[in-house]
Amino acid sequence: MAQDYYATLGVERTAAADEIKKAYRRLARQLHPDVNDAPDAADRFKEVTTAYEVLSDPAKRQLFDRGGDPMGGARGGAGFGQGFSFDDIMDAFFGQNGGGGRQQRSRVQRGQDALLRLDVDLAEAVFGVTHDIKVDTAVVCERCDGSGASEGSAPVTCTTCRGQGAVQHVQRSLLGDIRTSRPCPTCHGYGSVIPEPCPECDGEGRVRSRRSLTLDIPAGVDHGTRIQLAGEGEVGPGGGPPGDLYIEINVARHPVYSRKGDHLMCHVTIPMTAAALGTTLDLPTLRADLAGHEGSDTLSVDIEPGVQSGQVVTVRGEGVPRLRGVGQGDLQVTVVVETPSKLDGDQRELIHQLAALRGEQRPEARLGTTHRSVFGRMKDAFRAGVNDER
Template identity: 40%
Template sequence: MSKRDYYEILGVSKDASKDEIKKAYRKLAKKYHPDVSQEDNAEDKFKEAQEAWDVLGDDQKRQQYDQFGHAGPNQGGFGGFGGAEDFGGFGDIFDMFFGGGGRRRDPNAPRRGADLQYTMTLNFEEAIFGKETDVQIPKEEECETCDGSGAKPGTKPETCSHCQGAGQLNQEQNTPFGRVVNRRVCHYCEGTGQIIKDKCNTCGGAGRVTKRKNIHISIPAGIDEGQRIRVSGQGEPGENGGPTGDLYVVVQIRPHEFYKREGDHIFCEMPLTFTQAALGDEIEVPTVHGNVKLKIPAGTQNGKTFRLKEKGAPNVRGYGHGDQHVKIRVVTPTNMTDRQKELLREFHDISGNQPTEEQHDNIFQRVKRAFKGD
């Protein structure tokens, strides 16, 4: 699949200034950041915007992009042939044909550690009000015995004599196109550029050990199913002095037997007897914030919904509270006594078994709209 134009991704023109490009990138990064965005494919859009900024925010990369597009000057640009090592940009293409792995980064350059993910299950109330908790996760840490070098204390890694620390070996080949340099990972040092002769007994030369570590997590009030919490610097350690990755805590919420949640709003059902619905009443409704009195007007119909303002979940970003919606369920009596049956028959004889004129009209209008597809 072809990549989208970087200018199109950021929504700027090709003659936009660097400040305009930076402003556009910051706007998209804020909108699609995986920690806060609930947009579909937010993480992919965030990475796409970040890639566009990495190129257009650098004067040299932008100049190359404007000239060669996504291909770049080293991916099919028509430089000159001859004896140059990569033939004016064709070296990486030849590497693919002749078994090379393409250009490799400096094996001793700092690299950021990997991110970790932990799934945490909360009950309904914990998600509503938040909590402070500790989690224990297995993670790699720098070996304390060798300080991450992988070498036995008192010794240190040596520069690989075969690749001179480059982590790759170059092999020249003559082809119909000229001399081609084929680059391969150095199998002596496995691409690290260093040889550890005396390995650390604790980590076996890896420079890292796996430990279970307690990490404190602050769960914000109002967090919802599937949202993530980023704990900075609690991922895997970086390599060669690179920064540590992050820990992402993904939240799952156990269902509640009474409440249901949609965003910041909470929904529930309350049963009413026939007489309560017909004559009206004042009932107590449980909410996550405590019981609330709700006045039921006479003649309330089954399925009627009442709104309890700001009795829902707090917004995780601090924008107030949602509401609680209470749906009425009129319960038909069962196991009635003879006296109760007698009274209901009397009520039936007095009122008849037909809906009132107003109820009849309302039902008829809804049926008509249903047939019309309104």
């Protein structure tokens, strides 16, 4: 009995090509011997493959609809070895063109992204600056305008693959002859060849060139920040659209200031007399590092009397502008109190007098910043014992 190809695929005789293809993909996934170990899976797989080969070919389908035998009497699975394409199996499992290489490649392709690292000073990163940079990338060949062909010539259809970009290879297997597509070795999958390549770019449609760009670095960038310049990367093969250029910022160390997030930090050393009495410091600003800056070169910072070594004095709004937000961070000044190591006679006498006035000739040792002295704790314990006796 002749095979009913429509019944094999489970579609109506009026089914469209897309419906037939979907039905075949569904059945192929279920019946392929690699995923189905049922005893009749291989035979049923051959049947649905033969049915698809007939119904996907308009001429064979028309002949079958008229009662003819499009497989020349080789129904019931023999058609699998009579021109079956392995790409159809790959389509069933991976979607259209899953087998790869069946569609010709385009000579015009998007270019790659490029990365350039740029060293900037801390002041430039904080306040922003404009830089002129040099970039070495591929650009469109002006001689052939990206076509890759010399003047007066043009790409021609490849005679090996006849413009398909792929050639067929047949391999015998237990399931029959399997036909696979591979990129054409002559045109490398393009479907055309350039008989007379442009002497400037050797058929690539692009050449390498150094060019200048003006880069606006926004205020608040940090070490490792990447700035994207759309369309300034490598031009693609065949004069294709360029990729993007990324500028990675490398912030150099500063002799005075460091950065933590949106805050600027520095350390200042003051004598113990200034720490005790308080003082006002004039710190150099980062703006002084910028050429042609406007405004004061110094910033006044008030140190309150009695400041301790290691204490942080915060100056609001004098930090780094927020790159993605409003406002800016703070300036955090860490105070280091310096104790004099050399005293003359008069200085030593004055300090002795100060110690006597403060009752600090024999000061009690303090353990850490939150612990009371040993003698203080002994006094507390003694007082507690006396109270208990009462």
